[in-house]
Amino acid sequence: MSPTIKLLQGNEACVEGALAAGIQFYGGYPITPSTEIAELLAEKMPRVGSAFIQMEDEIAAMAAVIGASLTGAKSMTATSGPGFSLKQENLGYAIYTEIPCVIVNVMRGGPSTGLPTSPSQSDVMQARWGTHGDHPVIALCPSSVEETFWLTIRAFNLAEKYRTAVILLLDEVVGHMRERIEIPDHVDNVLTRKKPSVGREGYRPYQPDADLIPPMASFGEGYRYHVTGLTHDETGFPTNDTEKAGILIDRLHKKIDNNLDDIVEIETQMMEDAEIMVVAYGSTARSASRAVKDARALGIKAGLFRPITIWPFPANELKQYLPQLKQVIVAEMNLGQLILEVERNVAGKAPVHGVLRGDGELITPTQILARIKEVQ
Amino acid sequence: MSAYEKYLRNNRLPHILCSGCGHGIIMGAITRAIEKADLDQDRTVVVSGIGCSSRLPGYMDFDTLHTTHGRALGFATGVKFAKPELNVIVIMGDGDALAIGGNHFIHACRRNINITTIILNNNVYGMTSGQFSPMTPQGHFATTAPYGNVDRNFDICELSRAAGATYVARGSAYHAVMLTDLITKAIFNPGFSVVEAISQCPTYYGRKNKQGTAVDMLNAQKENCVTVAASAKITSDQMQGKIIIGELHKSEAPEYTAVYRNIVDSLQAKEMK
Incomplete structure (x- = not known):
């Protein structure tokens, strides 16, 4: 179809x-x-x-x-x-x-x-x-x-x-x-959660597999397990044991951090030889895309870096462009949020400028282009 | 082994509650009621919020969900609505259910979703060591009411009835057999049920208000509670300071998940045509 x-x-x-x-x-x-x-x-x-x-x-x-x-x-x-x-x-x-x-x-x-x-x-x-x-x-x-x-x-x-x-x-x-x-009539690759392969006796609800993710039983399937927002161990019951608290919070971070390749997604436009990188996301990235094209038409080597996954922040993807960059511009409809993360990762290797506004108006291509021309 | 012991996680006991606390007696009543109602242990979910009472599900051998303060009914509504074939029992405290959870509570009553709610009323925030709750009577003392409580207290059962619950009852830890019976009936009610279970907190509320030992407080429950039948036979003067226990309200109303199911069925019947 x-x-x-x-x-x-x-x-x-x-x-x-x-x-x-x-x-x-x-x-x-x-x-x-x-x-x-x-x-x-x-x-x-x-x-x-x-x-x-x-x-x-x-x-x-x-x-x-x-x-x-x-x-x-x-x-x-x-x-x-x-x-x-x-x-x-x-x-x-x-x-x-x-x-x-x-x-x-x-x-x-x-x-x-x-x-x-x-x-x-x-x-x-x-x-x-x-x-x-x-x-x-x-x-x-x-x-x-x-x-x-x-x-x-x-x-x-x-x-x-x-x-x-x-x-x-x-x-x-x-x-x-x-x-x-x-x-599309049909979407491939629709995922569902991993279920336990053991019965009730062997099930420890927060015992992770090698991928650090515990299989999840559904309520009503006979596993009869406990869920709490208190710090818990692999059994799911609360604990004040600081060693277990450390293990849990480390695992929760690692199950994401170990899979950044799968989770983090970006799009770039004309970044191959770009000396000015414009970082923008959401609707602002559309204005940024226009601005970068207009800048190229003027002979300015600008490119767009668009985080699609915004958290975890695409730090590795951004850092690979650092050697070629002379200027970084971050455009966002706030008075400076993701720019903090960009600055942290650029780490002084290029000046970082903001095109920021928090008045409920869109950021236009003209505004971004003006900034590109200013800093080039 | 008692008939209801299979519903307890014996490896999690003894519980963390203070000696003399009424909550253990009430947990006994809840598990006995589940046994009397013959609920399928694998198809029953027990949900709680935060506080002393909210630790009980951890000792009960079902799928158990210890949530955030006041929000137990929000979580329980999700469980019940997503899988209506499950039995859902909610255990809350008086501060948990009526202060931070007050909005969720009245709306769960209004929806008449088939959930059995037991509010363990010890007139105080026990877990945080003795602040006044919406069930602390005016003039009584608490760590945050050192000169006597300025607030008035709710009547849980009147509130539940007014908000639309279809089964409302009150019992006490002292009258544990009657409490078991009331909770059993609440489980059988095919709608939203509320059982207020009067509990004693000798550690904080009792001590602050000079109510004596746990035994003294249980005796006070014995003295002050009047059954619905007995209350009809005594004068309003004699009722001063008394608390009515028993079945206080019963009505019939369409149950939430059933109403939704009817909509789904009629839409799907139209699609078939």
């Missing part, structure tokens, strides 16, 4: 991606500019026999998603900045207890209630450090409607494969703009 061609919003493409990935449970709470995701899933999920619930608040929605995932259901929630703040408590729970789930955050202007209908990229650091404690995070950031479809599937795959919460960071522009998208 041929793919279906549609004109969709990013939020709609996210729904199509979730359905293609086999979503079985959605728990949410209305918030602009993510609401279309909930509205469409409310219509579509009962038709395929899967569970849609609107909870009393964002906290409960995140809790319900985790509870559902424990029964084996592929689970997702969607929100925006203020709601994402409320989800942080149980996001940390999902990461620490290794319960797969997907959290979509369609970023809007903040802080606080901020600019509900305006674009922003100001939750980059909230995605990384919003929940308390030391923890690894996976966050993906699409730049187009079509990419939103594929990254939603990838978010489910990474959540299931690595037993963790995966954040999909859309910005309001990507969420609401309409583009042509080809939706």
Whole structure:
């Protein structure tokens, strides 16, 4: 069968991606500019026999998603900045207890209630450090409607494969703009979590395999195991043993850090001989792409470096360009978040400049081009 | 070995609760009720939040989920809605259920989702060593109410009924046999059920309010609790300071997962045509 061609919003493409990935449970709470995701899933999920619930608040929605995932259901929630703040408590729970789930955050202007209908990229650091404690995070950031479809599937795959919460960071522009998208009739490589190969007697719920990921039994299958947000050992029961606490937190980081090749994805444009690197992600990368092309037309050796996986930050990928770089520009719709990570990795080997704005307006190609010309 | 002992994780015992705490008696009542209701041990999930009461599922041999403070019902709703064939029992404390979890609690009542909730009410935050809770009576003392509690307390059962729970009962640790019976009935109710289980905290609440030993506090439960039937026969003056125990409310209403299932079935029937 041929793919279906549609004109969709990013939020709609996210729904199509979730359905293609086999979503079985959605728990949410209305918030602009993510609401279309909930509205469409409310219509579509009962038709395929899967569970849609609107909870009393964002906290409960995140809790319900985790509870559902424990029964084996592929689970997702969607929100925006203020709601994402409320989800942080149980996001940390999902990461620490290794319960797969997907959290979509369609970023809007903040802080606080901020600019509900305006674009922003100001939750980059909230995605990384919003929940308390030391923890690894996976966050993906699409730049187009079509990419939103594929990254939603990838978010489910990474959540299931690595037993963790995966954040999909859309910005309001990507969420609401309409583009042509080809939706395939069938999607290959849809992953599901690893199940235990032993029975109840031999099952230790947090005993990892060689890949550092423990197989996950579903509630109701007779394994009768315990899950807690307290520090726990391989049996799943709480412990105050500092050695065991160290083993657990190390493993949670290593299961991600050992697989950066699989998790980290970037796109580059004209970086081969670039002396000026523009780092941009989400909708801002579209402006940056235009600016880089315009700069080339003026004879300036500029290139685009676009993190698709935003956390873990693509440090190795960025560092390989350092020897050739004379200037680095970071364009983002906030007053300087990912630029900190870029500066940390550039480590003084080239000047790093920002094209930053936090007023709810898009960053235009002209703005970025002006900066390129200024620093060349 | 008692009939209900198979529901306990004996290798996790003894529990961490203080001596004289009522929670162990109530855990006994819950497990006896599960035995009486003959729930499938492999198809029953016990969920809790944070606090003294929330440690109980760790000792109970089911799929058990110890969550975040006040959020047990959010997690439990996800479990039940994703897999309605599972039996879901939630154990919460009074601060856990009614302060930080108050919003989740009233909405779970409103949905009438088939979850059995037991609120262990010891009138205090015990795990953090004795602050006043939404169930600490006005004028009583706590570490954060050194001059007497300014707040008024909730009536858990009135709140549950008003919010839409279809089975509401109150029991006490002293009346453990009756409590077992009430929890069993709550399990059988095909909707959202609330059982308030009055517990004693001699370590913090009792000591701060000069209520004596655990035995004194249990005797106070014996003296102060009046059954629903007995309460109908005494005057309102005689009811001063008394607590009514027994089945307080029962009603019928469509159950949440069943209503959703009907929608799914009718949509799928249309697709077949």
